[in-house]
Amino acid sequence: MSRPQILIVVAAIALAAAMFFLPKVVVNEDDKNNIAQSETAAVPEGHSEDDGHDHGAEAGAGGTAVHTAATPEQLMELATARAKYNKATDAQARNRLAAELGEAYEKASKYDSAGYYFEIAANARGGEKSYKRAGDAYYEAFTFAATQERANELGAKARGMYEQVLKNNPSDLDAKTNVAMTYIASTNPMQGITLLREVVATDPNNQKALFNLGILSIQSTQYDKAVERFRHLVEVNPSHVEGTFYLAVALAETGEKEEARALFNKVKGMSNDPALAASVDEYLARLN
Template sequence: MSKGKIALVVTAVVLVVLMALLPKVIINKEKGAGEFAAAGATATPDASDHDPNHPGHEDHATEAAAPANANPANAHIVASPAQLKEIADMRAKFNREANSQAKAKLADELAQKYAAIAKHDSAGYFYEQVAQVKPGEQSFRKAADQYFEAFTFAATQERSAQLSQKAQSLYQQVLKNNPANLNAKTNLAMTYIAGPTPMQGITLLREVLAADPKNEKAIFNLGVLSMQSNQYERAVERFRELLAVNPNHVDGTFYLGVSLAETGKKQEAQKAFLKVKELSKEPEVLASVDSYLQRLNSAE
């Protein structure tokens, strides 16, 4: 959407919308069409190299405010002093514990505490510790999902690359245990698309649709990728396909409106934006839709 051909898309409104709607990955405008940003890192650090007491994780035990790039649902999460003290105490017990089973239990509890205050990278790390003691599809999935959540809100390309690689290695373990886990395959695809091998991710998304033609996440992400490569007619097809599966998909309806506007179908775009206003009451979304509608009306 940042490479749109019409003035609708080249405004500050886009920044507001991208904060409110998916996909929440960093887009590198300097790269080729449809290619997401990556820092170019090639090695995934071992868990043994990932010190739970490094400054980033230590900050998570002491700071009270939620990260600035958290999603809308997490934006108002503020850890209480009691929560922070509980986490600090549990971390101290975790560091002292020698028994692997007891340590895994503490790690699981810590992961839940961190996830509750939107510290997803730390939650991923501690779920990863559980998976090392109790490997399996579900334990790997919990760790991967938390790293993926952190990846989608990474503030820098370097951090995005680091977190995507952690998610990749864990989702690969999930799929080794269960190749039919389509959610894991879809998320894995998006980490590839954000890196130096985007076609590998697109291939995975197509595999997901081959197995489940109505998979909403796969259809949605392929639609957004079509927008990123300026294939707006194809994006319209994808989002119409998505809305045939789920007529109340807010993000899909919004991006359908943008894609229709890009292809010159103003009346259809207006209908899509008005539908978004029926589906969502989020102030940021409504403000963005109103701005799009104003621009469409002024272009008449």
């Protein structure tokens, strides 16, 4: 994960291990003061470049870049879809092709552009699924935004799409959780915390909300709360690698070294990722 941010809030975890699964985050000093007394929060970050789409200010030089390289086949598909869209003159055809172009951008990991074209299609056809697709693309772009300004912009875009989803389906807890995380990145982080707690109140076993609340607890050095969140998460899903890793981290920080050591060793058997293994080894070295 790249970290070209204003300030990365990971002081609670000194080693690189803590960075392995942490959300991509940035908060400024005012944000830190606003949320210091609660399960505080993460603003996703990433990297940016002009991705070449042609919708003007919606992308611009501050757009979100790919975080994985597009294949030649994906780039060819993207060029073909863009050409078809640009040549279409009928409004109905352009709206249909907007969804195809959005899909091509999504496959090429250019999520801000994907969101833009999915939004065009959603506004034309309506429907919960269309707005959810646009919201998911904007949210993915939001998690890789390179600046606070860009995170705010993309977070607002994602919220706008998800609000359309929740208007028709208030029980879509995935959309609600993503809305919560965009608020956490904004000047109103407590709104995000409130929404996450509402999700857990509705669905106590919601893995995404439990994980995010656990991460926020770690970042605010509320390790006891983090243990509670992650212990519940791994009870719900014993194969949750990230949850197991962070439960071990939280336990290590609360002095429960034996249980933490056992869980770190368990994590090594749950994943073949060499970066994760190296992070676990560093933590185990600290515990010895």
